[in-house]
Structure formats: structure tokens, C-alpha cells
Amino acid sequence: MLLSLVLHTYSMRYVLPAAVMMGTAPTYILAWGAWRLLSAVLPARFYREVDDRLYTIYQSMVLFFFENYTGVQVIIYGDLPKNKENVIYLSNHQCTVDWIIADMMAIRQNALGHVRYVLKDGLKWLPLYGWYFSQHGGVYVKRSAKFNEKEMREKLRAQMKAETPMYLVIFPEGTRYNPEIPKVIADSQSFAEKEGLAILKHVLTPRVKATHVAIDTMKDYLDAVYDVTVAYEGTVDHKGQRKLAPSMTEFLCKECPRVHIFIDRIELKDIPEEQMYMRRWLHERFEIKDKLLIEFYDAKDSTRRNKFPGKSVHSKLSLKKTLPSLLFLGGLTASMLLTESGRKLYVKTWIYGTLIGCLWVSIKP
Numbered sequence: 389m390l391l392s393l394v395l396h397t398y399s400m401r402y403v404l405p406a407a408v409m410m411g412t413a414p415t416y417i418l419a420w421g422a423w424r425l426l427s428a429v430l431p432a433r434f435y436r437e438v439d440d441r442l443y444t445i446y447q448s449m450v451l452f453f454f455e456n457y458t459g460v461q462v463i464i465y466g467d468l469p470k471n472k473e474n475v476i477y478l479s480n481h482q483c484t485v486d487w488i489i490a491d492m493m494a495i496r497q498n499a500l501g502h503v504r505y506v507l508k509d510g511l512k513w514l515p516l517y518g519w520y521f522s523q524h525g526g527v528y529v530k531r532s533a534k535f536n537e538k539e540m541r542e543k544l545r546a547q548m549k550a551e552t553p554m555y556l557v558i559f560p561e562g563t564r565y566n567p568e569i570p571k572v573i574a575d576s577q578s579f580a581e582k583e584g585l586a587i588l589k590h591v592l593t594p595r596v597k598a599t600h601v602a603i604d605t606m607k608d609y610l611d612a613v614y615d616v617t618v619a620y621e622g623t624v625d626h627k628g629q630r631k632l633a634p635s636m637t638e639f640l641c642k643e644c645p646r647v648h649i650f651i652d653r654i655e656l657k658d659i660p661e662e663q664m665y666m667r668r669w670l671h672e673r674f675e676i677k678d679k680l681l682i683e684f685y686d687a688k689d690s691t692r693r694n695k696f697p698g699k700s701v702h703s704k705l706s707l708k709k710t711l712p713s714l715l716f717l718g719g720l721t722a723s724m725l726l727t728e729s730g731r732k733l734y735v736k737t738w739i740y741g742t743l744i745g746c747l748w749v750s751i752k753p
Contacts (some may be wrong), residue, residue, distance in 0.1 A: 402641050411721055412449065413517070414736075414738050414741065415724060419743075420442055429674075435550075443524055445716065450491065452710035455598075456463070458639060458642050461646040462492060462649065463646055463647070465696045465699070465700045469497060474553060475611060475612050475613060479557070480565065481564050482618070484564075487488075488636075501553075503523060503552065503555045504555065506558045507526055507529070508529065512749040513663075515745070516738070527544070536722060540598065540602075560670060562594075565592050566632060568632055571608055572592070576639065585668075593671070593674070600667075608658055613656065615673050619646055619680075622644060622646075623644075656732070
């Protein structure tokens with residue numbers, strides 16, 4: 389019974405982070421909503437500056453749990469610039485933690501508030517978050533034939549017109565690489581073979597549409613493209629076969645000791661402009677990712693496994709970057725919940741904020 393209690397307690401280690409992150413969402417939405425109303429008559433650029441600062445506060449709190457609370461070692465390879473830039477961030481996609489990895493990189497450049505995502509359309513229905521991500525500059529896209537290029541271009545042009553700093557995160561695979569769903573991997577490989585492209589083992593064949601639209605629309609606005617390859621240590625079984633990457637819950641339960649991140653900064657002049665040629669270029673970049681991951685997971689020399697080639701830096705995030713945000717948002721939320729009127733406002737924000745958000749995203753992309 390004691391062992392069962394210990395195991396249960398261990399598995400519940402994600403409850404506190406989840407409760408705080410979700411619990412402070414109404415507080416954050418209220419603060420953002422108040423600013424949105426106050427800034428209605430102000431230039432869009434002014435609204436964006438404060439919105440980015442608010443977003444930095446919330447995401448810094450999130451990173452407190454994903455970095456400081458878990459104690460995960462973040463190991464960075466390649467060339468991550470120290471200064472913030474307007475960039476497109478291209479990464480392989482394995483799990484929901486991949487979204488957090490982008491935040492981890494951005495905060496190390498003091499660009500956390502600039503992170504915007506290209507998201508699959510279904511995520512816009514998330515309570516509170518789905519609506520807010522769109523307001524913060526996120527772009528929802530549908531797959532394949534339903535992809536609306538014009539809509540995406542218009543949204544990106546609006547961001548540029550407002551001089552919005554851009555750290556645009558795109559996962560070109562379109563869906564997660566999941567070893568437990570071999571059909572998706574097989575279909576991806578079959579498509580590559582049919583198109584005369586190299587067959588990839590540890591990543592899926594990338595889709596070029598969103599990447600091409602983003603780069604083509606913002607080519608005079610961007611400083612670079614970051615090509616990012618992520619590997620989670622401990623995701624192979626005793627036979628050496630790759631396992632599913634950690635979920636957010638597993639990550640918060642400290643089941644991932646180290647995350648390895650390889651960054652290649654690419655100049656815009658080195659990327660072909662025509663979609664047909666960019667498609668080939670993007671696939672070649674994913675071939676490089678695949679080789680890195682083959683080395684990481686499958687290297688014959690065991691001393692070369694669980695690391696990428698080249699020099700690396702163990703990057704530890706200071707509590708000064710995250711703890712103040714946790715205390716600020718946690719304190720505001722606690723203060724609200726201490727009074728009856730505050731509790732009513734809190735509950736109404738969850739209910740009406742969700743309803744208004746769903747109505748908004750159903751009318752306006």
C-alpha cells in the first residue's frame with residue numbers, strides 16, 4: 389500500500405503545474421481583455437508592444453514549470469544568436485512539448501513575447517487559449533486542399549504593417565511523428581518514394597505550403613530562418629527501438645532528463661523563392677534532421693548516441709527569468725479567488741470567455 393501511495397504521488401507531480409497554468413488563464417485573459425479595450429483607439433503597434441509583454445509574463449510562468457520545476461537539462465548545439473531577430477522557426481514535430489521548446493529558445497534571446505504559431509485549425513476551439521493565440525498573431529491553417537493561402541498571407545501582412553516582431557513557429561510535417569502509429573510513417577515514406585524524394589526514418593516528409601507562404605510573404609521583413617532539430621533523451625526502449633516522445637504530463641513528471649536542440653541559422657538568400665524549388669530545399673533540410681536523429685538514436689558507436697555532433701552548451705534558465713511571473717500571476721489569481729465577487733468574475737471569464745472566443749474564431753479566422 390505504501391508503494392502504491394508513493395507511485396500515485398509520483399504520477400501526480402504534474403497536477404500542481406497544470407492547476408497553476410490552467411488556473412491563471414482567466415486572470416491573464418481578463419488583464420489582456422482590459423488592455424485590448426483600452427488600446428482600441430491606439431495604433432496597432434502600441435497594442436502589440438504591451439500584448440507581447442503580457443504574453444512574456446504568462447509564458448515565463450509556463451517555463452518555470454517546464455524548466456526550473458522539472459530540472460530538465462537543456463543542451464543546445466549550433467548557432468543560436470544572443471540577440472532577438474525576426475525569424476521563422478522550423479522544427480521537427482513529435483509531441484506537445486515541442487511548442488514549449490520554441491519558448492525555451494525564444495526566452496534565451498529575450499524574444500519570448502514575439503512567439504507566434506502556425507497551428508492546425510482544430511486548436512482554435514481550445515477554451516480561452518484558442519481565441520487568444522489568434523489575437524496574439526497565431527495563424528490557423530487547414531491541411532492539404534483546404535489550405536487557405538490568401539487568408540494566411542493577409543494575416544501575416546497585417547502583422548508586418550503593425551511592425552509586429554516575429555518569431556513564427558512552423559512544424560512542416562503537419563502532424564506528429566509517432567512510432568506507435570506506423571501507418572502514418574509508412575504513408576509519408578511512400579509519398580516521398582512516389583515523388584522521387586529521399587525516404588526519411590525519424591521524421592515525416594515535410595509539407596511546403598505554410599513555409600513557402602510565410603517566407604515569401606515576409607522575405608523582406610525576416611532576418612533569418614532557424615532550422616531546429618529536437619531530440620528527447622530516454623525515448624528508446626531496451627531493444628533500441630524509438631518510443632513515443634514525452635507528453636506534457638510525462639515531461640512535468642520529470643520523465644525526460646535531457647532535451648537536445650540543434651539550431652542552424654539560415655540566411656534568406658540561401659533559400660529558393662519558387663515553391664517547387666523551396667519544396668526540394670525543405671526536404672533536404674529534413675534529410676539533415678534525419679541524419680542527426682539517426683546519429684542520436686542509432687549510432688553504432690554507443691558513445692555517440694544521445695547527443696548531436698559538434699560542440700554543445702548546457703543552458704540553464706535562471707529563476708529570475710521565470711519566478712517573478714509565477715508569483716505575479718499566482719498572486720493575482722489568489723487575490724481574485726479570495727472574494728465572492730472575484731470568484732464569480734473568475735467563473736464567468738471561463739464560461740463567457742470560452743463562448744465569445746468560439747464565436748469569434750468561427751466568424752473571423
